[in-house]
Amino acid sequence: MYIESVAIESFGSYKNYALSFERGVNIIEGPNESGKTTLGAFIKFIFYGLAKKAPSQGALSEVKRYRSWENDLASGSLVFEYNGKKYRIERILKPGTRAQESVKIVDIEAGVECFKGEHPGRLFFGVDEDAFAQTAYVGQADGGKVNGKPISAAIENMLFSGDETVSTASAQKKLEDARVLLKYKVRRGGKISELQDKIELLKSRRDSAETVKNLLSRKENEKKELLSHYEKEKEELDSVRKRLERADLREKLNSFEYFDTLVRNAEEKKKEYDARLDEISFDGFVPDEKYLRDIESYASETERINAKISQLEINGELPEDAKLTDEENALLEKIGSDGSVNALEEKAKNISASEGKFASLAKVFLIGGSALAMIAAALLMFDLLPVVITAILSAGAFSASAVALSKAHAMRKEYQTLADKYSPISLEDIREIFDKIEKKRYLKDMYEQKSSALNEKRSELLNEREEYIGKIKVLLSKWGKEYLSTQSAYEIARSAREELTKLKNCEMQKENAEKQMSDYAAKLPTLDRLALEKALEESSLLGDIEEGRYESVKRDYENRVYENRSVEEDIKTLDIEMAKLSASAEDTDMISDEIAELTAQMTELEICHDGYMLAIQSIANASDRLRSDVAPHLAKRASEMMNKETRGKYSNIGVSESMSLEYGHDAQGIGNIVTREIEYLSEGTKDLAYVSLRLALVEMLYTKAKPPILFDESFARLDDKRLENTFSLLGEIALSGYQVFVFTSQKRDSVIMERVGEAKHILLE
Numbered sequence: 001m002y003i004e005s006v007a008i009e010s011f012g013s014y015k016n017y018a019l020s021f022e023r024g025v026n027i028i029e030g031p032n033e034s035g036k037t038t039l040g041a042f043i044k045f046i047f048y049g050l051a052k053k054a055p056s057q058g059a060l061s062e063v064k065r066y067r068s069w070e071n072d073l074a075s076g077s078l079v080f081e082y083n084g085k086k087y088r089i090e091r092i093l094k095p096g097t098r099a100q101e102s103v104k105i106v107d108i109e110a111g112v113e114c115f116k117g118e119h120p121g122r123l124f125f126g127v128d129e130d131a132f133a134q135t136a137y138v139g140q141a142d143g144g145k146v147n148g149k150p151i152s153a154a155i156e157n158m159l160f161s162g163d164e165t166v167s168t169a170s171a172q173k174k175l176e177d178a179r180v181l182l183k184y185k186v187r188r189g190g191k192i193s194e195l196q197d198k199i200e201l202l203k204s205r206r207d208s209a210e211t212v213k214n215l216l217s218r219k220e221n222e223k224k225e226l227l228s229h230y231e232k233e234k235e236e237l238d239s240v241r242k243r244l245e246r247a248d249l250r251e252k253l254n255s256f257e258y259f260d261t262l263v264r265n266a267e268e269k270k271k272e273y274d275a276r277l278d279e280i281s282f283d284g285f286v287p288d289e290k291y292l293r294d295i296e297s298y299a300s301e302t303e304r305i306n307a308k309i310s311q312l313e314i315n316g317e318l319p320e321d322a323k324l325t326d327e328e329n330a331l332l333e334k335i336g337s338d339g340s341v342n343a344l345e346e347k348a349k350n351i352s353a354s355e356g357k358f359a360s361l362a363k364v365f366l367i368g369g370s371a372l373a374m375i376a377a378a379l380l381m382f383d384l385l386p387v388v389i390t391a392i393l394s395a396g397a398f399s400a401s402a403v404a405l406s407k408a409h410a411m412r413k414e415y416q417t418l419a420d421k422y423s424p425i426s427l428e429d430i431r432e433i434f435d436k437i438e439k440k441r442y443l444k445d446m447y448e449q450k451s452s453a454l455n456e457k458r459s460e461l462l463n464e465r466e467e468y469i470g471k472i473k474v475l476l477s478k479w480g481k482e483y484l485s486t487q488s489a490y491e492i493a494r495s496a497r498e499e500l501t502k503l504k505n506c507e508m509q510k511e512n513a514e515k516q517m518s519d520y521a522a523k524l525p526t527l528d529r530l531a532l533e534k535a536l537e538e539s540s541l542l543g544d545i546e547e548g549r550y551e552s553v554k555r556d557y558e559n560r561v562y563e564n565r566s567v568e569e570d571i572k573t574l575d576i577e578m579a580k581l582s583a584s585a586e587d588t589d590m591i592s593d594e595i596a597e598l599t600a601q602m603t604e605l606e607i608c609h610d611g612y613m614l615a616i617q618s619i620a621n622a623s624d625r626l627r628s629d630v631a632p633h634l635a636k637r638a639s640e641m642m643n644k645e646t647r648g649k650y651s652n653i654g655v656s657e658s659m660s661l662e663y664g665h666d667a668q669g670i671g672n673i674v675t676r677e678i679e680y681l682s683e684g685t686k687d688l689a690y691v692s693l694r695l696a697l698v699e700m701l702y703t704k705a706k707p708p709i710l711f712d713e714s715f716a717r718l719d720d721k722r723l724e725n726t727f728s729l730l731g732e733i734a735l736s737g738y739q740v741f742v743f744t745s746q747k748r749d750s751v752i753m754e755r756v757g758e759a760k761h762i763l764l765e
Contacts, residue, residue: 001082001124001705002739003043008076009092010068011045012038022760024734025727027742027750030764036743039764040710041066043741044137046078046089047121048129049101063093071095082124082705085109089120126704135697136707138714195602199595206591216581223574230567237564240557246539247550253532259520266513273506280499282480287500292493295475298468299489305465306486312454312461324444328437334422341434348418348427355411362404369397634696641692645725646685653689684717688726695733709733712743724752731757 002023008014013035030036041062050062067074072095079088086108094100105115105123115123121132280286324332338344372394379386419427473483481492639653653662681689691714698709709730715723727749730740734757742749753759 001080001707003708004079004081004086006039006042006046006076006078008042010071010073010075011042012066013069014038014042015068015070019762021739021741021762023739025730025740025742025753025757025759026762027744027753027759028762028764029744029747029750032745034745034764036745036764037712038066040137040712040741040743042076043078043708043710044129044132045074046076046091047125048119048132049091049103050074050093051129067093067095079108087114124705125702125707127701131701132707135694135701136709138691138694138709138711192602192605195598195605199598199602202591202595202598205586206588206595209586209588209591212581212585216578216585219574219578219581223571223578226567226571226574230564230571233560233564233567237557237560240553240560242539243543244550244554244557246536246544249532249536249539250544252527253529253536255520255527256524256529256532259517259524262513262517262520266510266517269506269510269513273503273510276499276503276506280496280503282478285478286503287479287496289497289500291475291478292497292500295472295489295493298472298475299486299493302465302468302472302486302489305461305468309458309461309465312458324437324440328433328440331422331425331433332437335430335434341431344418344427344430348415351411351415351418355408355415358404358408358411362401362408365397365401365404369394369401372397634693634700637696637699638689638692641695641729642689644729645688645692645722647725650681650685650689653692684719684722687714687717688722691726695729698738706737706739708739708741710741710743713745715742715744715749716746720748720752723749724756727753728756731759 003021005018005020008017019039028036028039045062045066050066052061052063063074074093075091077088077090079086081087088106088108089103090106091101091103094102103120104113105118105120106112107114122128125132125136127135277286335341335344338347372390376390376394379390422430425433469483472486472489476483476489476492479492479496483489635653642650642653691711695709698707715726718726730742731753734740742753750759750761753761
């Protein structure tokens with residue numbers, strides 16, 4: 001087999017990545033984390049898929065490790081050449097909690113899918129995934145070791161049966177399972193024991209067959225007696241039943257007569273309702289509850305407005321403390337004649353002031369005149385002229401005093417006249433009295449304003465009342481009634497409500513009568529009145545049940561029915577018991593024949609059991625001989641490869657049946673070979689030993705196709721010389737038809753390989 005190329009859609013860190021390979025040795029070089037291991041795992045994935053179980057506790061399973069980091073997908077394809085034809089394997093592991101994997105093999109030249117349903121690894125290599133991983137696929141984590149149990153079993157199966165998947169151990173187990181099915185070794189069990197038990201059971205059944213037949217015969221006689229009694233009772237029941245049916249027919253016919261009374265009653269109630277409706281209606285109008293509520297509502301509003309109007313009239317009287325007396329009105333007229341109370345006070349004040357002023361002047365002039373007279377008297381002894389002048393002045397002063405006194409007297413008289421006008425009220429009290437009158441006048445003005453507002457409100461209420469009265473009149477006119485007063489509207493509404501109540505009662509009686517009629521009519525459609533009358537006429541010969549005895553006859557009939565049903569149940573019970581007995585009443589001859597047949601089968605199975613025992617022992621002996629032959633063959637081939645890799649230093653490699661390694665060493669060089677476990681060797685030498693064993697196993701196991709051999713960092717612990725020897729061996733293997741893949745991070749690997757043979761060098765970034 002030759003892998004030509006891979007195309008990775010999604011796998012681990014790879015996405016949409018393609019790579020081509022050459023026949024022979026391919027060295028894929030790259031630094032750590034560059035995807036070397038992932039690339040090798042992809043090749044294994046294409047042939048075998050991804051393991052869902054982790055290799056060890058704490059490690060990731062292949063499914064979790066190699067699904068794409070971006071879309072949780074693992075998918076891609078691989079092109080290879082096999083037996084001169086090119087194929088492409090396409091595999092996809094869909095994302096999700098449950099891994100859903102699909103694989104397809106395509107014949108590239110024909111362009112069609114082939115080998116449908118086949119497992120690519122088993123189909124082309126002939127080994128399962130464990131054997132491939134322990135031989136041709138040297139992963140980075142396994143250190144080159146070989147798991148002995150699956151490889152040992154695979155070698156044995158291949159050499160023994162020609163097919164790695166056909167296990168000799170499985171064959172032995174199947175034979176043992178088949179033998180155990182026939183007979184257990186330690187305890188009673190198996191088909192042979194089961195046959196023995198069946199034979200014993202059949203014998204027991206044969207012994208009880210006669211007892212069952214006798215019991216069945218007794219049951220049949222008992223059933224005949226019950227049937228005879230049942231038939232006699234059935235005839236009597238039929239006669240009573242027909243008489244009861246005739247009574248029921250008469251009862252049903254009576255139901256029609258009762259229905260007729262219901263129809264007449266419904267018609268009468270309808271007439272009463274129609275008459276009551278005619279009485280209460282006017283020109284087709286019939287008052288309803290809303291109509292009456294509207295009348296009462298408008299009447300109530302009218303009464304409310306009347307109450308408000310009455311309240312306005314009560315509140316419209318003039319308060320006593322706002323009414324003016326005749327004396328107060330006369331006083332106001334007097335004050336009005338003087339202008340105002342302020343003018344009156346000012347006038348009285350001015351008269352009084354003028355009186356005082358003139359009285360003072362009279363006094364002054366009098367005193368001055370007197371003084372001048374005294375001066376004139378004194379001047380009489382002197383010149384006449386000063387005396388005359390002084391006398392004249394004195395006379396003028398007295399004259400002025402008289403005038404002033406006269407004016408003062410006139411002012412006094414004027415003041416008295418003014419005081420007399422308002423008598424008995426003094427001018428000093430006029431202000432106080434006037435203020436009281438003014439307060440009354442203020443109250444009167446307020447009353448008049450309020451009275452005006454009340455009159456306006458009263459007018460509005462009167463208009464509103466007229467509006468409601470108009471509505472009442474309109475409503476009453478619909479029913480042919482006349483509005484006389486609010487109370488009359490209430491009386492009309494009350495009377496109408498009483499009439500409506502009577503109408504409602506009539507309507508309810510009508511509806512109840514109609515409902516009784518319709519409910520009862522619902523029972524009648526299935527009954528034919530004429531048929532009932534005819535059936536009664538036909539059954540007249542049976543005679544009627546005496547009056548008052550219907551219930552008694554009916555109870556008697558029901559009791560007889562119950563008794564007959566009990567008999568029926570007894571007959572059914574007997575039938576069931578007889579059926580069960582019939583089912584168990586087997587033919588003794590047939591049972592004897594079955595016993596003979598089972599005895600013959602048991603004899604054959606005992607012969608088979610002895611054959612299984614012989615086959616199991618033969619396979620065990622052959623497997624022991626085969627394993628003893630395989631180990632030396634593997635040891636020889638592994639030693640040859642180890643000799644080349646170590647240039648003759650280690651050539652004696654031993655291989656046990658469980659694939660454990662040991663080596664022989666001539667420490668003194670005198671032919672004295674000492675056998676030691678492989679763990680005594682250095683790590684690098686152990687790696688070479690296991691590589692040799694793997695290559696020997698590949699040559700032995702893979703009989704269908706030479707598989708690709710993959711090494712992932714498998715030679716890191718080898719020195720340059722041993723690596724050169726190993727690569728030389730790999731070159732020889734490649735020339736024999738194997739394709740080799742070396743995944744490495746060491747730059748020296750490609751350099752050393754160039755010294756010993758050809759190889760394709762692939763660099764990963």
